[in-house]
Amino acid sequence: MTITRVFSYLFVGLICITTMADAADFKPLPGQTSVKVCADAFNLPYSNKALEGFDNKIATIVGEELGLPVEYYWFPQRIGFSRNTIKKVDPQTGKFLCDVAMSIPAERGMYLPTTPYFSSIDSMVYRKGEGYELTEISDIAKLHAQGKKLKIGLFDRAIATETLIKDGLEDHIQYFQMMPGDARINSGRIITEELASGRIDVAFAWGPVAGFYASQSDVAMTVVPLNEIGSDYVFSFGMGVRPQDAEWQSLLNQILEKRKDDIATIIAQYNMPSLANVKHTEKTKRAVYTIENGKVDNKTFVGWRLFNSTCFVCHGQNATGTDIAPNLLTSLEGMSEFKFRKKVLHRYFAKVNLDDPDRRLAFLSQVAGEQGVTKFKMPTWSDDPNIRPHISDLYAYLKARSDGALGEGRPEQIEK
Ligand code: HEC
Numbered sequence: 545m546t547i548t549r550v551f552s553y554l555f556v557g558l559i560c561i562t563t564m565a566d567a568a569d570f571k572p573l574p575g576q577t578s579v580k581v582c583a584d585a586f587n588l589p590y591s592n593k594a595l596e597g598f599d600n601k602i603a604t605i606v607g608e609e610l611g612l613p614v615e616y617y618w619f620p621q622r623i624g625f626s627r628n629t630i631k632k633v634d635p636q637t638g639k640f641l642c643d644v645a646m647s648i649p650a651e652r653g654m655y656l657p658t659t660p661y662f663s664s665i666d667s668m669v670y671r672k673g674e675g676y677e678l679t680e681i682s683d684i685a686k687l688h689a690q691g692k693k694l695k696i697g698l699f700d701r702a703i704a705t706e707t708l709i710k711d712g713l714e715d716h717i718q719y720f721q722m723m724p725g726d727a728r729i730n731s732g733r734i735i736t737e738e739l740a741s742g743r744i745d746v747a748f749a750w751g752p753v754a755g756f757y758a759s760q761s762d763v764a765m766t767v768v769p770l771n772e773i774g775s776d777y778v779f780s781f782g783m784g785v786r787p788q789d790a791e792w793q794s795l796l797n798q799i800l801e802k803r804k805d806d807i808a809t810i811i812a813q814y815n816m817p818s819l820a821n822v823k824h825t826e827k828t829k830r831a832v833y834t835i836e837n838g839k840v841d842n843k844t845f846v847g848w849r850l851f852n853s854t855c856f857v858c859h860g861q862n863a864t865g866t867d868i869a870p871n872l873l874t875s876l877e878g879m880s881e882f883k884f885r886k887k888v889l890h891r892y893f894a895k896v897n898l899d900d901p902d903r904r905l906a907f908l909s910q911v912a913g914e915q916g917v918t919k920f921k922m923p924t925w926s927d928d929p930n931i932r933p934h935i936s937d938l939y940a941y942l943k944a945r946s947d948g949a950l951g952e953g954r955p956e957q958i959e960k
Pocket residue numbers: 851854855856857858859868869870872875876884887888908911912920921922923925931938
C-alpha cells in the first residue's frame with residue numbers, strides 16, 4: 545500500500561517529463577524494474593512455462609514498450625489466484641509478488657481491468673468425418689431422434705447444460721471436472737483426450753479452449769460457436785491490476801491501444817471461434833426492480849423475503865454485513881446480474897442441501913454462530929430449490945438496496 549502510494553505520487557511528476565520528451569514513448573512506473581506477470585504455468589492457450597500462450601506474447605509486448613524484462617510468478621489460475629499472487633506481498637522484498645494478471649474478465653471485480661483484448665463465447669466441438677453436421681445445440685437432440693446417440697462431454701457449469709437437459713439428453717451427458725486436483729491438467733483434455741479418442745462425440749468448452757485444442761488435435765475437429773445463445777454470452781477479457789493501481793492500468797491501456805494490431809495478430813493465431821454470426825440479443829431492457837412511492841414490485845418483495853429467510857443469518861438483516869460475511873450493498877456496486885448469479889450459485893462449494901426451510905434456517909444459524917471469521921464459507925446455492933429459481937428476485941432486492949433506492953426493513957408491495 546505504502547509502496548504503491550509512493551509510486552503513484554512519483555508517477556504524477558514523471559508524466560510531465562515523459563510528455564515533454566516524447567509523447568509516444570512509454571516509461572515504466574518509478575521503481576519498476578520488470579513487468580511482473582501473475583500467470584498459470586500449465587494453462588494453454590493462455591500461458592505456460594515455455595511462454596507459448598497468447599498471454600505470454602502479449603506480456604512480451606508490454607515489456608518491449610516499457611523497455612523492461614518480463615518476469616513470471618506462476619500459480620494455478622483458479623480460486624485463490626489473486627489472493628496468492630497479485631495481492632500478496634513477498635515478505636523478503638516487501639513488494640507484491642506480481643503486478644499484472646492476464647485474461648481477466650473485463651468487468652470490474654477483484655481486479656481493476658484494462659481494455660479487453662479478446663472476446664469469446666462457449667462452443668461445441670466434434671470430430672470431422674462422422675457423417676453428420678452440428679450447427680446448434682438442438683441438432684444433437686435431432687440426431688438422437690434419428691437413432692444417432694451422441695455422447696456428450698461438458699464441464700458442469702457449461703451454458704449448454706440446461707438446454708441439453710431440456711432436450712432430454714441428460715443420460716447422455718458425461719460431466720468433467722473443470723479444476724481437477726492436478727494443476728497441470730486443464731480443460732483442453734476434454735477435446736484432446738476424450739473427444740479425440742471417441743469416448744465422447746461432442747464436447748462443450750469455452751471458445752479459446754475449444755478453438756485451440758481442436759486445432760492441436762491429430763484428429764480433425766469442427767468447432768462451432770454457440771451463436772444461438774446470443775451476444776449476452778460473449779465475454780471479454782483483458783489484463784487486471786490491483787484496484788489501487790490506476791496509473792499502471794492507464795499505462796497498460798495505452799500500450800494495448802498502441803499495439804492493438806499486433807495483439808489482434810497474436811490472438812488470431814490461436815483459432816478462437818468466430819463471433820461473426822452470434823445472434824444479437826438485445827440486452828433485456830426490463831428494469832431490475834421497480835419502486836413507486838417507496839413501494840416495490842413483487843419480484844423485489846420476493847427477493848426481500850427470501851433474503852430474510854436465508855441469507856440474513858450471515859449477511860445481516862439489511863444486507864449490510866456482519867463479522868462473518870461481507871456487506872452486500874458494497875459488493876453489488878457494479879456487479880451485473882450475471883455475475884451475481886454466478887457467484888451465488890457457483891462460486892462457492894460448501895453444501896447446505898436441506899429442503900425443509902425451518903431445519904435449514906436452524907442449520908445456517910448454527911454454522912454462522914459457531915464458525916470463526918477465517919473458517920466460514922459462503923454456501924453454494926446451485927442445487928437449492930428455494931434459491932435457484934429466485935436468484936433474479938434476490939438480485940432485484942439487493943440491487944435496489946445497493947443503489948440506495950430502497951431503505952432498510954420490510955418493504956411494502958405495490959398494490960395490483
Ligand atoms: C452461512 C453464511 C452465509 C449465508 C447463509 C449466505 N452467505 Fe453469502 N457469503 C458468505 C461469506 C462468508 C461470503 C464471503 C466469501 C468470500 O469472500 O470468500 C459471502 C459472499 C457472498 C457474495 C459475494 C460477495 C462479493 O463481494 O463477492 C454474495 C453475492 C453473497 N454472499 C450472496 C448471498 C446470498 C444471496 C445469500 C442467500 C441466498 C447468501 N449469500 C447466504 C456467507 C453466507
